[in-house]
Amino acid sequence: MTTEPEKKPKERIGVYVCHCGTNIAGIVDVADVATFAGEQLKESGVVISRDYKFMCSSLGQELIQKDIQEMGLTRVVVAACSPHLHENTFRTACKQADLNPYLCELVSIREQDSWVHTDKVAATEKAKAIVSGGVERVIHNEPLEPLHVPIHPATLVVGGGIAGIQATLEIADAGFPVYLVEREPSIGGHMAQFDKTFPTLDCSACILTPKMVTAGNHPNVKLYSYSEVEKVDGYVGNFTVTIRKKARCVIEKDCTGCGICQEKCPKKVIDDVYEAGLGYRKAVYTPFPQAVPKYPVIDKVNCTYFQKGTCKACEKFCPTNAIDFTQEDEIITVQVGNIILATGYDLFDARRISQYGYGRLANVYTNLEFERLTNAAGPTNGNIVLRDGMTVPKTVGIVHCVGSRDRNYNNYCSAICCMQSLKFAHLVKERTGATVYQFYIDMRTAYKDYDEFYQRILEEGTLFVRGKVAEVTDAARLPGEEGKLIVQVEDTLVGKQRRIPVDMVILSAGLEPRYDSKEVAHLFGISCSANGWFIERHPKLDPVATMTEGIFIVGCVQGPKDIPASVAQGAAAAARVLGRIQQKEIALEPVRASINQDTCSGCRICNNLCPYNAILFHEDRMVSEVNPALCQGCGTCVAACPAGAISGTVFSNEQIFAQIEGLLMVNFEHVAVAAQG
Amino acid sequence: MAENFEPVIIGFTCNWCSYRAADLAGTARVKYPPNIRLIRMMCSGRLDPAFVMKAFANGADGVMITGCHPGECHYLEQNYKALRRYLLLRRTLAQMGIEPGRMKLVWASAAEGVRLADEITKMVEEVRELGPLHWPTLKSGNGHLVALESKPEEVKA
Numbered sequence: 078m079t080t081e082p083e084k085k086p087k088e089r090i091g092v093y094v095c096h097c098g099t100n101i102a103g104i105v106d107v108a109d110v111a112t113f114a115g116e117q118l119k120e121s122g123v124v125i126s127r128d129y130k131f132m133c134s135s136l137g138q139e140l141i142q143k144d145i146q147e148m149g150l151t152r153v154v155v156a157a158c159s160p161h162l163h164e165n166t167f168r169t170a171c172k173q174a175d176l177n178p179y180l181c182e183l184v185s186i187r188e189q190d191s192w193v194h195t196d197k198v199a200a201t202e203k204a205k206a207i208v209s210g211g212v213e214r215v216i217h218n219e220p221l222e223p224l225h226v227p228i229h230p231a232t233l234v235v236g237g238g239i240a241g242i243q244a245t246l247e248i249a250d251a252g253f254p255v256y257l258v259e260r261e262p263s264i265g266g267h268m269a270q271f272d273k274t275f276p277t278l279d280c281s282a283c284i285l286t287p288k289m290v291t292a293g294n295h296p297n298v299k300l301y302s303y304s305e306v307e308k309v310d311g312y313v314g315n316f317t318v319t320i321r322k323k324a325r326c327v328i329e330k331d332c333t334g335c336g337i338c339q340e341k342c343p344k345k346v347i348d349d350v351y352e353a354g355l356g357y358r359k360a361v362y363t364p365f366p367q368a369v370p371k372y373p374v375i376d377k378v379n380c381t382y383f384q385k386g387t388c389k390a391c392e393k394f395c396p397t398n399a400i401d402f403t404q405e406d407e408i409i410t411v412q413v414g415n416i417i418l419a420t421g422y423d424l425f426d427a428r429r430i431s432q433y434g435y436g437r438l439a440n441v442y443t444n445l446e447f448e449r450l451t452n453a454a455g456p457t458n459g460n461i462v463l464r465d466g467m468t469v470p471k472t473v474g475i476v477h478c479v480g481s482r483d484r485n486y487n488n489y490c491s492a493i494c495c496m497q498s499l500k501f502a503h504l505v506k507e508r509t510g511a512t513v514y515q516f517y518i519d520m521r522t523a524y525k526d527y528d529e530f531y532q533r534i535l536e537e538g539t540l541f542v543r544g545k546v547a548e549v550t551d552a553a554r555l556p557g558e559e560g561k562l563i564v565q566v567e568d569t570l571v572g573k574q575r576r577i578p579v580d581m582v583i584l585s586a587g588l589e590p591r592y593d594s595k596e597v598a599h600l601f602g603i604s605c606s607a608n609g610w611f612i613e614r615h616p617k618l619d620p621v622a623t624m625t626e627g628i629f630i631v632g633c634v635q636g637p638k639d640i641p642a643s644v645a646q647g648a649a650a651a652a653r654v655l656g657r658i659q660q661k662e663i664a665l666e667p668v669r670a671s672i673n674q675d676t677c678s679g680c681r682i683c684n685n686l687c688p689y690n691a692i693l694f695h696e697d698r699m700v701s702e703v704n705p706a707l708c709q710g711c712g713t714c715v716a717a718c719p720a721g722a723i724s725g726t727v728f729s730n731e732q733i734f735a736q737i738e739g740l741l742m743v744n745f746e747h748v749a750v751a752a753q754g
Numbered sequence: 755m756a757e758n759f760e761p762v763i764i765g766f767t768c769n770w771c772s773y774r775a776a777d778l779a780g781t782a783r784v785k786y787p788p789n790i791r792l793i794r795m796m797c798s799g800r801l802d803p804a805f806v807m808k809a810f811a812n813g814a815d816g817v818m819i820t821g822c823h824p825g826e827c828h829y830l831e832q833n834y835k836a837l838r839r840y841l842l843l844r845r846t847l848a849q850m851g852i853e854p855g856r857m858k859l860v861w862a863s864a865a866e867g868v869r870l871a872d873e874i875t876k877m878v879e880e881v882r883e884l885g886p887l888h889w890p891t892l893k894s895g896n897g898h899l900v901a902l903e904s905k906p907e908e909v910k911a
Binding site for chain 1 (some may be wrong): 770773774779786791803804812
């Protein structure tokens with residue numbers, strides 16, 4: 078039921094309209110809005126209405142606190158920015174002045190008004206309506222206490238690349254348990270595939286593998302490799318995570334990692350993951366010699382025994398009888414308080430740009446293939462050769478921005494390609510002495526020591542051609558082009574088309590979200606941007622948290638970034654999680670449903686609506702009851718109850734009805750005239 | 755009069771997706787007409803059909819219901835419940851003589867600020883075409899004092 082407007086207002090309401098510098102005041106006549114609230118909303122209980130330059134400043138907050146104490150305000154409405162930005166600020170201010178924080182309402186006249194409208198008169202009218210909606214609503218706000226939820230000290234980290242490893246180690250070193258889940262047989266991620274890292278040219282494995290080993294052996298880390306998260310239940314502080322540990326067909330406690338099974342396995346398989354399709358592995362394998370954990374896995378799709386029923390060579394030769402063909406997937410359930418997602422990126426599929434010839438022209442490589450080619454542990458032992466396996470290239474062309482900064486594919490910059498391409502140029506020069514061309518749109522070498530590296534590559538004599546490559550072809554037209562790959566490019570600095578014959582082309586393919594990023598986002602209850610990267614809580618001020626409490630994102634899941642940035646994010650998220658664990662509990666919005674036991678008719682309509690099974694039915698009394706520990710506060714049951722017996726805090730029927738009334742109080746005809754004028 | 759008509763639309767938004775889309779539209783300074791006034795809820799599943807009735811009764815010319823895309827609900831599947839209610843409510847409104855175009859369901863993820871702004875712009879134009887809603891018992895534009903308390907209850911039962 079809605080409430081009748083009362084003759085004598087029962088609340089003393091203060092209204093505060095923020096200028097936000099010119100952000101709001103530039104479009105909305107804030108003084109007019111404040112006057113409107115003070116004069117027109119008197120009947121609803123507004124006793125004071127002010128406008129102020131920056132309400133969120135300490136002076137602005139003091140203004141509210143002073144009024145609460147001196148004027149005895151019982152409700153506060155702040156008209157400023159989105160509640161997602163400053164709701165907490167103003168609630169805290171009220172709390173400090175001994176007003177229950179939930180009696181303060183922040184209404185948005187910036188994101189939803191001044192920033193999206195251009196007509197000043199209409200925007201001011203809308204601001205008045207929004208303020209009026211807030212005033213009517215706040216009357217029905219109830220004093221509430223935040224829900225205090227204990228934080229389970231364990232943390233789940235999903236993805237064992239460098240970002241995930243860093244986060245894992247930071248938390249484990251602080252003395253708290255971590256479950257590290259990795260989809261592949263070994264942790265290490267993309268970084269384990271690289272040979273050198275820019276700009277220092279550190280050996281990638283040399284700096285990564287110690288961290289991998291530490292993570293694998295750490296007493297506080299439980300590593301689940303070759304495993305995937307299947308289900309996530311619960312909420313911050315108390316998630317129940319179901320992990321599928323895929324059958325390795327190797328008994329971990331017996332396996333010594335000696336590698337005899339891999340030696341004896343007769344089945345060779347092209348390694349699409351670790352070797353990027355350039356090399357082979359066996360059907361029983363560890364992706365690379367330094368793999369953590371050291372136990373191999375049997376790839377059932379390619380294993381002769383699983384396909385044809387005979388072979389078992391690995392079993393015969395295993396010195397510790399650690400092979401078990403009957404092993405089945407294991408389902409593990411763990412309790413954690415926080416979750417860090419570090420699931421990384423996929424490489425842009427260069428085949429999609431058919432004019433660059435990848436997959437059609439043998440000597441066109443992707444960046445990941447080239448990483449393997451230069452890696453001493455790679456298929457060519459680090460020799461840079463063409464696909465024939467012996468010819469050393471004399472000229473190499475490196476194409477930037479493949480699938481990045483291109484409206485046909487991805488608009489964004491993949492952030493790592495410029496530096497990576499410069500690194501490639503250096504490695505090619507160093508190992509083959511070949512002439513190297515860089516085909517770039519813009520050189521982007523921000524961050525520490527990056528531009529110095531660019532200068533170094535310039536001095537080494539790499540040739541830079543500014544222009545987007547139109548085509549890579551093997552159709553020779555001019556003398557000297559026979560048997561070569563010809564890069565057709567417009568040199569925008571010279572202003573003419575060029576055809577540059579080379580022996581090898583490396584495509585700097587961009588980074589893309591994982592193919593299953595949407596499903597992963599849904600599994601953990603977070604959002605993806607239109608591109609598929611996970612959305613952080615705030616793009617500048619909160620880059621590792623998400624809108625879902627207790628879920629953090631680090632590394633390339635949040636957007637393309639290089640190793641230093643991924644490590645920084647991993648550590649940052651760990652710091653956030655550790656803070657939570659140290660606090661031992663977290664305060665949550667008390668948005669919960671409850672059922673009035675006297676008016677519940679026992680129809681059980683609500684029972685099936687709850688996705689969390691939070692509603693129990695008492696057979697004896699024939700009434701339903703909400704378990705507040707399970708309720709997440711969506712409010713679906715509140716809306717569905719035919720008897721109106723369910724109420725939801727913070728978003729009650731009374732509050733929403735009143736807000737509708739308030740929003741529609743402002744005279745429409747005034748708007749019409751204003752818009753016309 | 756008709757050409758001066760500025761419709762007022764009440765928009766119900768989900769805290770996790772469409773409200774954030776509206777915030778994003780703001781941050782990105784995407785422009786749309788000022789005719790819409792938004793109400794935040796935790797989920798589109800919170801939408802009580804009585805809210806829509808209440809908005810029309812109090813003088814709104816249109817109601818926009820927004821939520822997460824199917825399959826992307828923050829509360830697993832509650833947007834489907836909103837969808838069911840919307841479909842039923844559309845028939846009820848038609849029986850009450852309210853044009854179906856006055857109520858619209860829009861899915862908008864937290865990343866779709868531009869899409870939400872486009873949908874709002876479109877709906878404002880559509881409702882402008884329909885003209886003011888003459889709810890039978892509504893006398894003036896100021897709906898604050900108009901008592902229609904029995905109507906929402908009838909819908910619920």
